[in-house]
Amino acid sequence: MKLCPYCHNLIEINWSYCHFCNKPLVTNLGEEPYESLSIQEELQRFYPVEQNEEDEIYFNVTIQDNEIDKLIQKIDDDLRSKEILGLPIPGSLLLEKSSLYYRKRDISNALKNLELAIINFKEQDDLLHVAITHNEIGLIQEEMGFFDQSIFHFNSSLEILRKLDEKLKIIKVLNNLGNVYFVIKDLEHSYNFYQEALNLSKQQKMEYEEVKTASNLIEILYLLKNFDRIKRILIRNEEFFEKNNDIYGIIRTKIQYGKLYFLSSENYDQAYESLNFALELVNSVNHNISVYLKSKIEWECFFYLGKIYLIWRNLEDAENSLLKSLEAVRTFGIEENINEGIVLEALTEVYLQKSEIDKSIEFYNLSYEIFKRYGDNLKTAEIKLKIAEIYFEFDENLAKAIEAFEEALDLYEDLGYIKEPAVINHKLGDIFLGEGIIETAISHFEKAKEFYREFHDDFNMKLLDEKIKSLKNPNLN
Secondary structure (H helix, E strand, O other): OEEOOOOOOEEOOOOOEOOOOOOEOOOEOOOOOOOOOOOOOOOOOOOOOOHHHHHHHHHHOOOOHHHHHHHHHHHHHHHHHHHHHOOOOOHHHHHHHHHHHHHOOOHHHHHHHHHHHHHHHHHOOOHHHHHHHHHHHHHHHHHHOOHHHHHHHHHHHHHHHHHHOOHHHHHHHHHHHHHHHHHOOOHHHHHHHHHHHHHHHHHOOOHHHHHHHHHHHHHHHHHOOOHHHHHHHHHHHHHHHHHOOEHHHHHHHHHHHHHHHHHHHOOHHHHHHHHHHHHHHHHHOHHHOOHHHHHHHHHHHHHHHHHHHHHOOOHHHHHHHHHHHHHHHHHHOOOOOHHHHHHHHHHHHHHHHOOOHHHHHHHHHHHHHHHHHOOOHHHHHHHHHHHHHHHHHHHOOHHHHHHHHHHHHHHHHHOOOOHHHHHHHHHHHHHHHHOOOHHHHHHHHHHHHHHHHHOOOHHHHHHHHHHHHHHHOHHHO
């Protein structure tokens, strides 16, 4: 017998959930989050250990920088000794050294050692480890926002693994490709890679990989609004995770339920309950997980709770939750993260409702820079338009409003959009007309009319036609 960590009643050791409070009694923390799947066995992110100790070390131990430095120094001594003796340099040592630099967040040295490891493994004709190292480089490049390079390394890894017929590792790299294409908003490629990984998992009867892949696929299904399929996957996943005492899986599923309720049915009470339940589970195992992993789990909980509080007009709790989400994103990210832009954008809505105009513009500009860095041109256009509207409606800074409207207009035109350029040109025409700058106003009205013509908005075409005629021939009025 033991005590339930939630209600403190006596429970049976083999229970997978508490029969008193109904909460899952899961203890397996030994799985990396599904968003990024490493295919390596030899490379440990912290330092090399026996396989049966790996999970405990990975999640339970925080190594200080000086301790990591000692381990790196030991590897350097080993490498120097082998070089002096003329012995071959084991690529595994370079992988190990890279993992230590990664733990220090010294990304340049982590990459440098991975690149040396690839050269080493190619010289030894060790194709499996060449593939493993390509995958590791891909994960780091993705985290740094170098998506083209990340895709190149994942594809290089996949090509080798297909030749070697390494089914499990193929599934992991397919997931990684799905992840990176998801980040750059290429949903078609992302969906196809996830689906291929899912099909292969089912074909090979790898139930755990199937569930993990389905968990990744859900993120695409949210955007495709395929909520029925999401629900089917979540029901199956929850059963699997409870049966296998997988707490990360349970937490992840509860977060995804929260997102499902928020996005599909607008059932904010249920979304709120699921997200808080996930946070309770995280707190119940707080002593067992690293700060890094905790932040990676919590950011979405706080983000969607912030959005719910915003809908409920509870601005103080909305701001507090979104700031916690922002802190979590900055904890697990190497550099500026695309998720940071998402959270910053949500915070602007809080500050607008609090009438803190300068702060809302500041946060919009911060999110704009992040989305621009990640190549999300549509989002940058949307944010620039919102900034223009704030300057025009609240800040009464006409010069900055015009500048932002024109920047937004250029972005939408570059994207090939029609409706937005029509509306922005129309708006700019009205602004210049109000300032008495007639020729510039007419120019924008004429551009707007042509855009309205393209999507057959006869009402606005006629309206602008009359306005242009009256401006060109004022004596006719």
